[in-house]
Amino acid sequence: MRTNSTLFVARILLVLLAWLIAATATxxxxxxxxxxxxxxxxxxxxxxxxxxxxxxxxxxxxxEFSDAQGAFRFEGLSEGSYRVSAAQLGYVRHWSAPFTLPAGGKFCLLLRCKKAPLRS
Incomplete structure (x- = not known):
């Protein structure tokens, strides 16, 4: 009887441990x-x-900074809602629309900056 109870408890603990590891990894x-x-x-x-x-x-x-081809990358992001801004001399700062990044998700943006007006 004691062996069956111990085996049952061990199985329950094993299932809980597997569930906890899977939830943490996600x-x-x-x-x-x-x-x-x-x-x-x-x-x-x-x-x-x-x-x-x-x-x-x-x-x-x-x-981050864009590379010579204008490409940029952010890694290691947690899920949440974000916006991106792009700034460079001679251009008006551009803001993206808000977007939501899910856990483990990948998102791609194209940002277009307009030339800044010349000041005298």
């Missing part, structure tokens, strides 16, 4: 965001400052 799966920043004429904007913000309050999460 919750910790990071997401990523990739994108490109371009001019209104579709030319890449190299080395622009790309900033990832929380959509709720615009607080800064991470900042």
């Amino acid at each position: 919750a910790q799966t990071p997401g990523s965001l990739t994108g490109t920043v371009r001019t209104s004429a579709s030319a890449p904007i190299d080395y622009a400052t790309i900033t990832l913000h929380r959509a709720a309050d615009s607080s800064v999460v991470k900042t």
Whole structure:
């Protein structure tokens, strides 16, 4: 009788442990965001400052720079709602619309910046 009870408890603990490991692995799966920043004429904007913000309050999460082809990437992101801003000398800062990144999700953006007016 004691052996059956011990075996039953061991099985229950094993099932709970497997469930806990699966839930933890799912919750910790990071997401990523990739994108490109371009001019209104579709030319890449190299080395622009790309900033990832929380959509709720615009607080800064991470900042990266676009490469020579205007591409950028953010990795290791937790699920949530975000916005992205792109800034470069000679261009008006561009803000993306808010978007939601699910756990482990991938999101791709195309940002288009307009030339800034010349000031005298």
